[in-house]
Amino acid sequence: MKYTITGSNLQFVNCEINPGETLHSNAGSMAMMSGNIEMKSKMEGGLLSGLKRSLTGSSFMLVNYTASGGPGTVSLAGKAPGKIYDIDVGQGSWLCQKTAYLCSEDGVQLDIGFQKKLGSIFFGGEGFVLQKLSGTGKVFIHACGDFNVVDLAPGQVLKVSTSNAVAWQETVKYDIASTGIKNALFSGEGLFITTLTGPGKVVIQSMTLYDLAMSLYPLMPHDNS
DSSP, X not given: OEEEEEOSSBOEEEEEEOTTOOEEEOTTOEEEEOTTEEEEEEOTTHHHHHHHHHHTTSOSSEEEEEEOSSOEEEEEXXXXXEEEEEEEGGXXXXXXXXXXXXXXXXXXXXXXXXXXXXXXXXXXXXXXXXXXXXXXXXXXXXXXXXEEEEEEOTXXXXXXXXXXXXXXXXXXXXXXXXXXXXXXXHSSSOSEEEEEESSEEEEEESSOHHHHHHHHGGGSOOOOO
């Protein structure tokens, strides 16, 4: 499968599918497709897999795209201003925040990943349930804001504002650390901060969807009653 990622902060991933290939996506992600593309909704992996996807913020049914009579193109996009990032899970599994999964090739497996430490669950900002991406092939994730991709060396630590970690390789250790009472009161960062320890790549977003919503909230009309 060939693909391009176009746009700046409202991006498309444009996937060229050959006959015999299948592209999977979340429901509602398709923006446009060529006339020879056939689209079918399917409960990939059965009922249990569908329930797992629902718990991780993805759609219960996946949409499958196939081409007939020659190559066809499908363009998919996220549901908020942000970036799309491509991952080759054949080089190792990844963990992602809920709702990050956008689409993937046929060999990619989307499953539940869990936080392993109670502190990370309650104070790390990503919650208990994560998306785990494994198998073989390309998978595309989407999140709000711009992305900064950091390749951590073994033992290298990256401190990240709560909830700004979009995805990281499974080799990366995810934990939390205290910022201290004074910093919590006056820095605007809260009492805890996420720590990511290498080796492995991590994807950091400049703005979370929650931060975007809160920045727009004061500008929205409100019912005074």
